[in-house]
Amino acid sequence: MCGIAGYISLKNAPVYRETIARMVAAIKHRGPDAQTVHLDGPVGFGHARLSIIDLAGGQQPLFNEDRTVSVICNGEIYNYRELRERLLQRGHRFHTGSDCEVIAHLWEEHGSKLVDELRGMFAFVLYDRRQNVVFGARDRFGQKPLYYYHSDDTFAFASEIKGLLPLSEISRNLDPFAVDQFLFHQFIPQPRTLFRYVKKLPAGNCFELRLPPLPHQAAQRLAEELTSAGVTAPPQAATRQNGLEKSSSSRGAHFFTWRYWHPTFAPDWAKSDAEHLNCVEASLTDAVESHMVADVPVGVFLSGGIDSSLITALAAKFNPQPLETFAISFPGSEHDEGPSAAAVAKYLGTKHHEFPFVPGDMRELLTRAATLYDQPLADTAVLPLMALSRAAANHVKVVLTGDGGDELFAGYRKYQRVSGVPGRYRWLSRISALLFPMHELAACRPDPLGLRKARARVAMVIAPTCRSDYNRQGWEGWERYAIYRPEIAQMIGGQFESLRRPCDLELGKLSPLNAALQLDQGTVLADRLLLKGDCSTMAFGLEARAPLLDHHLAKIAGELPYHLKVTPSKTKVALREIASRYLPVEIINRRKKGFSMPLDKWFRNELLDWTKSCLLDDSIALSRYFQRAPIEKLIREHVAGQNHAARIHTLLMFELWNREYAS
Numbered sequence: 001m002c003g004i005a006g007y008i009s010l011k012n013a014p015v016y017r018e019t020i021a022r023m024v025a026a027i028k029h030r031g032p033d034a035q036t037v038h039l040d041g042p043v044g045f046g047h048a049r050l051s052i053i054d055l056a057g058g059q060q061p062l063f064n065e066d067r068t069v070s071v072i073c074n075g076e077i078y079n080y081r082e083l084r085e086r087l088l089q090r091g092h093r094f095h096t097g098s099d100c101e102v103i104a105h106l107w108e109e110h111g112s113k114l115v116d117e118l119r120g121m122f123a124f125v126l127y128d129r130r131q132n133v134v135f136g137a138r139d140r141f142g143q144k145p146l147y148y149y150h151s152d153d154t155f156a157f158a159s160e161i162k163g164l165l166p167l168s169e170i171s172r173n174l175d176p177f178a179v180d181q182f183l184f185h186q187f188i189p190q191p192r193t194l195f196r197y198v199k200k201l202p203a204g205n206c207f208e209l210r211l212p213p214l215p216h217q218a219a220q221r222l223a224e225e226l227t228s229a230g231v232t233a234p235p236q237a238a239t240r241q242n243g244l245e246k247s248s249s250s251r252g253a254h255f256f257t258w259r260y261w262h263p264t265f266a267p268d269w270a271k272s273d274a275e276h277l278n279c280v281e282a283s284l285t286d287a288v289e290s291h292m293v294a295d296v297p298v299g300v301f302l303s304g305g306i307d308s309s310l311i312t313a314l315a316a317k318f319n320p321q322p323l324e325t326f327a328i329s330f331p332g333s334e335h336d337e338g339p340s341a342a343a344v345a346k347y348l349g350t351k352h353h354e355f356p357f358v359p360g361d362m363r364e365l366l367t368r369a370a371t372l373y374d375q376p377l378a379d380t381a382v383l384p385l386m387a388l389s390r391a392a393a394n395h396v397k398v399v400l401t402g403d404g405g406d407e408l409f410a411g412y413r414k415y416q417r418v419s420g421v422p423g424r425y426r427w428l429s430r431i432s433a434l435l436f437p438m439h440e441l442a443a444c445r446p447d448p449l450g451l452r453k454a455r456a457r458v459a460m461v462i463a464p465t466c467r468s469d470y471n472r473q474g475w476e477g478w479e480r481y482a483i484y485r486p487e488i489a490q491m492i493g494g495q496f497e498s499l500r501r502p503c504d505l506e507l508g509k510l511s512p513l514n515a516a517l518q519l520d521q522g523t524v525l526a527d528r529l530l531l532k533g534d535c536s537t538m539a540f541g542l543e544a545r546a547p548l549l550d551h552h553l554a555k556i557a558g559e560l561p562y563h564l565k566v567t568p569s570k571t572k573v574a575l576r577e578i579a580s581r582y583l584p585v586e587i588i589n590r591r592k593k594g595f596s597m598p599l600d601k602w603f604r605n606e607l608l609d610w611t612k613s614c615l616l617d618d619s620i621a622l623s624r625y626f627q628r629a630p631i632e633k634l635i636r637e638h639v640a641g642q643n644h645a646a647r648i649h650t651l652l653m654f655e656l657w658n659r660e661y662a663s
Contacts, residue, residue: 003030003048005158015044022166058098073100075122078290134209142203142526161374183475186378203526212252265514287550288314299324299396304340307402313582370656378650393540404548410566438469443496447478473646600645
């Protein structure tokens with residue numbers, strides 16, 4: 001686990017060590033154990049290491065035998081031992097015990113198709129000097145982030161945007177369409193970021209950058225090096241898979257991105273329910289065991305819910321010592337999960353740590369979140385997760401989480417609504433994208449007669465799959481039009497991008513339930529939940545792993561019949577049944593809470609004066625984007641009893657982010 005950064009000159013100019021060092025320094029928190037810089041002609045790689053596997057020898061970059069392929073990787077390859085053994089049999093030689101070294105050798109064997117061999121969470125970039133190609137990829141669900149900047153002269157990348165900001169080429173001009181998406185979704189969908197010229201590589205995607213031919217002298221030196229190393233013929237050219245999505249060229253360089261994996265859904269009706277459940281249990285057990293591989297102690301984030309409790313029960317089987325578990329609590333609040341987590345820990349015999357969260361922590365954590373998250377995220381769970389990560393990092397370097405259980409096994413109420421649509425009306429859900437296009441309902445336009453609002457509400461009732469697109473907690477289209485300064489609303493021009501991409505044609509072929517699951521797994525999971533987990537843990541040098549997002553397990557989850565996912569009365573049917581084999585019934589039937597906080601109460605009382613100061617009196621965003629009167633009205637209505645906590649929180653995160661990154 002670590003942070004990676006790199007700078008590639010598309011003019012074949014040398015890269016300066018100081019440039020890479022500044023990029024790495026900006027993401028040092030991701031890898032406090034060591035920071036390295038590697039220069040190779042027009043390519044510069046930087047790495048900040050958090051030592052998890054091969055503590056002494058796993059420093060990056062990692063190389064193939066003749067050092068013509070170099071790779072830097074953020075993440076963990078859980079099947080590296082099997083891959084390493086296979087590669088050794090093929091004649092490859094390894095220099096370290098690092099899990100990520102297999103990537104360099106897999107590139108020699110498979111080219112870009114190496115990603116199909118990897119089981120893990122990762123964002124990596126490699127440079128092949130012989131082919132003069134830079135190749136990178138992000139894991140299937142997007143557990144590890146990768147941002148990039150591409151111009152005629154430069155290609156640069158980093159694990160976090162702050163790793164790119166030291167570069168003078170990168171403007172801090174904001175993308176108004178990304179601002180508009182943030183206010184609606186409370187996150188920014190890939191591939192956009194708030195910075196106009198910085199993009200995020202989508203989950204399950206690769207890129208390939210074919211560099212301009214090397215100057216004659218450099219090419220001659222490389223040929224001499226290869227000859228002296230005993231390399232007499234160039235390797236096979238890397239092959240790209242189908243599904244090429246984008247290409248561009250500059251100064252003789254060519255840049256391609258494509259999607260190499262997406263979630264699949266093919267209910268297997270031939271298996272009995274018992275066979276399905278046994279397959280899920282076996283695959284989940286295998287996933288947890290694989291995620292325990294480390295040369296340092298591994299703990300678990302335990303909320304007391306089904307997902308984290310089941311992960312804890314399985315992880316305890318593979319831990320020779322009592323497992324350390326960590327929970328956050330909200331003393332005196334109905335949102336407090338502390339007692340539930342403590343009950344699970346007692347039942348499973350873990351070494352449990354509970355950390356209280358109080359309103360006084362809010363101001364400090366909100367401000368710090370704006371610094372850590374170089375993409376604002378208005379998810380209230382960010383703050384307790386940050387507090388939990390900071391505390392847990394004093395005890396372990398690795399934690400398992402229950403992330404992904406809701407998205408893979410249907411844990412949200414909106415999935416229940418989909419399953420409850422009567423059969424004769426399901427055709428409405430199937431064509432909901434046509435009847436209720438989100439790019440129209442959510443667009444930044446006035447709605448004087450309330451017609452769009454009425455259509456949006458109807459969509460929520462008769463086409464529940466729309467709930468994966470449409471976030472009523474965010475600022476709806478007519479509300480954003482009213483709050484923006486006129487010049488901002490005019491700039492946005494009523495345009496809005498749906499979460500559904502043109503390439504998501506298969507959504508129309510799926511059942512309404514699986515269509516909703518696929519949309520969440522393909523976009524919302526990466527851009528909201530996994531971004532939250534990565535930033536909150538890596539900020540404190542803590543690695544978070546999510547066994548429920550193992551892609552082998554995901555395939556098995558996609559084969560479950562609908563009634564083993566969700567019914568009108570029960571969510572996560574399969575996981576609940578499996579959990580009953582390991583946990584007491586009161587834990588399995590516990591009402592879902594998540595990392596929720598009583599923000600509505602705090603914004604009326606403890607945090608009211610500070611909120612007014614941030615959003616009105618001392619605001620940076622107000623003078624640039626918003627009108628004052630709608631915000632004043634919003635706060636008055638909230639104090640009077642209406643619940644605008646989500647909208648207020650969204651504005652606060654945007655304001656605090658602007659102070660850190662756009663001022």
